[in-house]
Amino acid sequence: MSYFALGERYQHGQGLLYRVDPRVKIVIAVAFAFAITVVHAGHWQAFAGFGAFVALAVGTSRLPLWLVLRRSLIALPFAAAAFPLIFTKPGDTIFTVPLLGWAASHEGLVHVGSIMLKSWLAVLLAVVLTSCTRPLDLIRGLERLRLPRVLAGTIFFMYRYLHVIGEEGHRLMRARDARSASGPDGGKSGGSVLWRARVLGSMVGSLFVRSLERSERIYAAMQSRGYDGTVRFSNERRLARRDWGVLLVAVLALGGLIIYARF
Amino acid sequence: MVLPMPQLPILLHIPDGFLSTWVATVFYLITIACLAVAIRKTSESYQESTAPLMGVLAAFIFAAQMMNFPVAGGTSGHMLGGALAAILVGPWAAMVIMACVVGVQALVFQDGGLAVLGANIFNMGIATALVGFAVYKAVTGFGNGKRPFILVGTFAAAWVSVMVAAFLTSAQLAVSGTSDWGIVLPAMLGVHALIGIGEGVISAGAVAFVLATRPDLLGITPDFGDSTLAGEHVR
Amino acid sequence: MPVSDLMTVAPPSVEEGPTPTRSCAVRVTNLSYAYPDGHVALRDVNLTIYAGERVALMGPNGAGKSTLLMHLNGIFGGARSRGTVEVAGLTVSPATLKRVRALVGVVFQNPDDQLFSPTVGDDIAYGPLYMGLDRQEIDRRVAQALAAVDMAGFEERMPHHLSIGQRKRVSLATVLTMEPEILVLDEPSAGLDPRARRGLIDLLRSLPQTLVASTHDMRLVRDLFERAIIMQEGRIVVDAPANEIIHDAGLLEEYGLELP
C-alpha cells in the first residue's frame, strides 16, 4: 500500500475521455484554465458556456458526478484571499454585517462570485482530466509534449521515487511518533515547539542524505545497464484521429467562448 | 495509520482563476526563461548524473513537504523547501527540482492551478531558491563559513524565502484585482512571518544533520565519479 | 485465555503454565484491521502475552505480522480497526496513547528509520526529552541504555557512520531509555551478518522485558524465544512453544517456513 497512491486522482472507468491521448488532455486543461481567465466579472452567460464545456467533459468521461464535485473542493480554502473584496470593493451596499458594520457591495459580490466560479470551473475540468488519466500517462504526456529532457527525466525519476522516499519519510515520522510518550507521572510532555521543529529538521536532513546516497546507487545501476548520460525514451506514439478530433472540438469551443466573452 | 495527503502551504499554491490573464502569462514567460538557464547550468554541473540526482532529490523535497511536526491545537507545521534545496544543491539545481515538484503537484495532485503554474513555480521554486541562496551566501560569507554562521544563514535564508514567496503571491493577487493590497499583504506577511520561523528551524535542523554526517555535501558540487560510492552505504 | 479460531497447536505452556500470579503484558481481543484500499490485514486476532514472555511472530510477508505489532502501541488503530488491545492493563485508545507509547517500545526493522538525530546521544535522549524528564534523569537513562547495548561512550558518534550491527543496538537503546515494559521488534536480525546477529541475540537475552518480535529467522526463534506464533492471511494459525514448532517439519513445511 503506497502512501502516495491515496493522493492520486485516477479512477478506473470506461468513458471516451479515458481513451484520449494524455497530451491532448493536458493541452485542453491548460488552455481551458487560460481561456476562462479572460471572462469579465459578472458575464454569467460566458460562465454558462464554460460550464457547458465542463459538463460535456464530465459526460464523456462518465465519471461519477459526486466524485468530481467532491474533488473540486480542493481549492476552496484559497477563497479566503478573495473574500474581503466583497466588503472593500466600492459600489452599492447590499447588506451590512451586524456588529462589525462591514458593508457588502453589489460589485464586490459579483467580483468575488466570478473569481470563485472561474476557479471552480478550472479545477473541475482539471479534476475530470486527471481522474481519467493514469498519473504515469500524464507524465509520459508531458514528455511527449517535448518538455526539455532534463525536466522530463527528472519528473520520471521523481515519480518513481516519490513512493520509495515518501515511504521512508513516513516511516521516520512513525518511528518518531512511537517514541513520543508522556512521562511516568503524566506531567508536561512534548518539549517546545522549536525543539519539535528542529527534530523534524534532523529527519529531513537524514532523508536528504539517504536520498542522495540512493541516487548514487541508482546511477551505478543505470551505468551497469549502459546509461551514458543521454535520457532516452522508448515510447513514441502518434496521435490517433480521435485525438485530433477531440483537440479540434475543444480548441474551437474554447476559441468561440473567448470571442463570445470578450467581443 | 495512514495519514492524509501532504498538507502543503495552501496559501502559496494559487489555484486557477485567481490571477488575471496577463499576470499568469507574464510569470509563465519569466519562469520559462529562468528554467532555461537553470537547466543549462544544472546539466553542466552534474552531467551524466543529472536526471537520477535531480529526480531523487525532487522526490525528497516532495516527501519532506509531507513530513510535519505538531504545533498546537491539532495543527502541524511543515516545510516548503526551496531555500533548503538551494543551500544543499545550489540555486540552479534547486530551481529544476522545485519546478518539477510544483508542476507534478499541480498536474497530478491538483495542488495549485495550471494557468497559474508559471507564477507558482516562480514564487515557490525560483524566487525562494535565488533569494534563499543569496541570503545564505551573504551570512556564511560574513562568518567565513563557520558552523554557527551556516546555521544562522540557513535559518535566515529559509525565513526570508518564505516571506518573499508570500509577498510575491500577495502582489500577484493584488495586481490581478482578486485581493486588496491593504488586506492581503499584511495578512499574508503576518502569517508567513510565523510559518517562516518553522521553515527556518526545520531547514537549519536539516543542515545541522548534513553538517554532522556528510559535511562534504555542503556547498560542494558532488563529484560523481566512483569516488562518491565510497562509504558504508555500498558495502 | 483467548484462543484463535484456527489454532492448530495448544497455547503456550511455559513450565508451570499461566497462573493468576503472572500478570498480563498484552491482551488482544477480536482485533481486525483493513487498509484504506480494502485489503484486510488482520482478521479477528486474539492473543494474550504474559509479562516476561518472549514471543516470536512468524509467517510469510504480508501475513499481518507488522500490522499486529503496530497495533501494540497504537501506531495502527482508530477507525479502520475493530477489537481491543490492552497493554500492561491499559486499553490502547487516543486518551491512553501517550502513556502506552512509554510502556511499549517499538524498534523498527531499518535502523535508518529509527535513528533520525545527528548523534547517538541526541537520538537516545529523544524519548526521555519528549517525556519531559529532567536533565539529570535523562543523562542517567542515556548512560544506562548505552551500557545495556554495549555502546557506552558512543554518545557523540553519528549513527550514520556506524555499522549496521551497531545501529541496530543503538535503535534498541533509543527505546530502552523510555524504560518500557514491553519491547516490540520488527525483524530484529534482518541485515546482520552472523557475528552481529549472535551479539544481538546475547543482548536481547539479557533484557528483562517482555519481548514480541516478528521474524523469518528460525535460528533466532530457536535461540531466543520460548513461544512462537505463526500468522497467515491476517490470522493466528499456530501458537505453541517455540521448540515444538521448530522441530515440527510438517508444520513448518505447511506454512512455508524452514527448519532452523
Add this chain to the structure above:
Amino acid sequence: MPVSDLMTVAPPSVEEGPTPTRSCAVRVTNLSYAYPDGHVALRDVNLTIYAGERVALMGPNGAGKSTLLMHLNGIFGGARSRGTVEVAGLTVSPATLKRVRALVGVVFQNPDDQLFSPTVGDDIAYGPLYMGLDRQEIDRRVAQALAAVDMAGFEERMPHHLSIGQRKRVSLATVLTMEPEILVLDEPSAGLDPRARRGLIDLLRSLPQTLVASTHDMRLVRDLFERAIIMQEGRIVVDAPANEIIHDAGLLEEYGLELP
C-alpha cells in the same frame, strides 16, 4: 591458477578440474582498491572463474565483497584501482566498458535501486534500449526475460505495487534482457521470506550463466553454489568447493559464519 596469498583451502576442483577446454569467465589479477578516505577495500586479489561456474562470495560486512563485484563490470575501477580485471577475455577499461557491461549483468541488493523506471516494462527494456537494439528485438527480449523470471504480463505494473520477491525477480529480468554471459548478484536472497527464497533459488538454478554472488545466506550457498570464496579485510582467505566449506565447522567459526 592464481592463488591468494592467504588461501587456506585448495582451489576449486570441479570434477575434472580446470582444463584448457573450459573458457575463462572472469580473471582478476593483483587487484587492489582504496576508497577516497584511504580505507583499503581490496588487497591484491587474484581470482579466476570459469564459464558456467557458480561462485558464492562470503565474509563479514565490509570485507570487500561488494567492492570486488563492482569491479567486474567497471562500476569501480579507474584511478583508485590497481591490477586488472578480465571478463570473457576482455580487459575492463574505459574503451571496453560498453561491451563489458553488456557481458556482465549486475543485480544490486536493493530492488528499489535496480528498478529505476516507473514501470516494469520500461525497466526491463532499459538495457536493450541503450544497447541500440531495434524495437522488435527489444520486445522479444522483454517478453523472454519476463517469462524466464515467471513474471509475464507485468509490463505495465509499477515496481512499488510488487512484493519484494517479485521485485527481486524483475531485477534479475532487467539484466537478463541484455543476454549477459556472467551474472553478478549482490545479496540475492536478502529480505526474502523462505518461500520467495526457494523460488529464487529454483530460478537461479535454471539459468545457464556464470554466477557470482555475495551472500550471508549459507543455505543459498548449499543449495545453489558449487564453489565458495571467503573474504576478509579485502583479501580472499578461502577458496574451495562449497560443500567442503559449509561442512567445515572450524573454518566457518573462524570467519564468523554459521552452519547452514
